[in-house]
Structures are given as C-alpha cells and as structure tokens.
Amino acid sequence: MTLRFTIDTCCVIDAAQQEHAWQEVNELVELAQQGVIELWLTAAFDGDQRRAAADKLAVNQHWLEERPIIGRTVNPARLDYSEAQLGEIVLVGEEDDVADQNIQDLLPRVSRGRRRPDEAGAHPKIDDVHHLSSHRVQGNDVFVTRDSDMLDIRDQLLARVGILVETPAEALAQAREHRERLSEGPEGEVS
DSSP states (O other), rough: OOEEEEEEEHHHHHHHHHHHHHHHHHHHHHHHHTTTTEEEOOOOHHHHTSSOHHHHHHHHHHHTTTTTTTEEEEEEOOTTOOOOOSSOOOEEOOOHHHHHHHHHHOOOEEETTTEOSSSSSSEHHHHHHHHHHHHHHHTTTEEEEHHHHHHTHHHHHHHHHOEEOOOOHHHHHHHHHHHOOOOOOOOBBBB
C-alpha cells in the first residue's frame, strides 16, 4: 500500500525558496519519485499563491513544474470558497459536510488576517479549511504542514475528523519507515 501525503502551501514555499523544512520536503519528493509514497496538493494552493509576490510565485511555480509527481486533490464543493478555478469538484455527503464544519470549528478565528477570536464576524482561515477538507475527501493519509494553527489542533483534528497532521520532519520519518517495510519480504526478510 502506498502512503498518500497532502503537502500544505508552506511546504512548497519552503522547498522552492530553500527555507525552513526544504530538505525534508525535497526528500519526500524523492520518495514519491521512487514510488514509495504519493504527494498531493490542494486547489487552495492556487488561492494562497494569489497573495504571493510575483518573484516568489514564479519560483514556486517553477519548482512545481519540475516535479510533476505531485498530484492535485479533488475539491469538495464549497459555497464559501470563491476561487474561479477549483479543478475537479466533487459533491460531498453529510459525513464530509459534518467533518468540514468540525474543521471550521477547530481552526482559530481570524478577522482581516489577524486572530481575533472574540470579534464578531471572525471566521476560520478558509484556505486552511479547504486544504484540510480536500485532503479528507481525497482520502489521503497524512497532511503535512508547518502551520502552527493546524499543528496546535492536530490531536483534535485526528480525534474529530480523522485527519493526521504532521510536520515535514515527522512525515519524512513515517515515509522512511514505510520504505523499510516495503523492502522487507513477507516474513521480515529483505527482498
């Protein structure tokens, strides 16, 4: 069985800009190229990139173009996500709708880009909701991020909606372990 990882926008930025967790992300890409794991990106990445400076956007896009191994998730239909090009859209059932609402309830509230949980009209970061919902609908195994908002609630995300959230280093460790299991024969013998 192949493990399926969804990488957050920050992971692409890290690798493309060679910042923070870039080495871990690049090794995940190598493992995907070897067929050990699959890597996926959500359509919310495009929304995130609309806010990027032109020079950074070009570097990020070039990095992705050089790595066609990274797939795109299907997108749950959302009335509150107004991106023009969502890619493949799927209608979700009641279970997915409940999971989506749980994700929205768990994420910190923001207002005009700043956290203000007590302010009327504050809402969860919709791109983060979309990343996590798309990951869940796609049926991927691990959501990989450095985003502290998601990492801070990862225990609740796992318990309430079944989404495993890991840092790039944690995901890499899991991918390496998976590679080792794949290289063992049926009785633990190395093949």
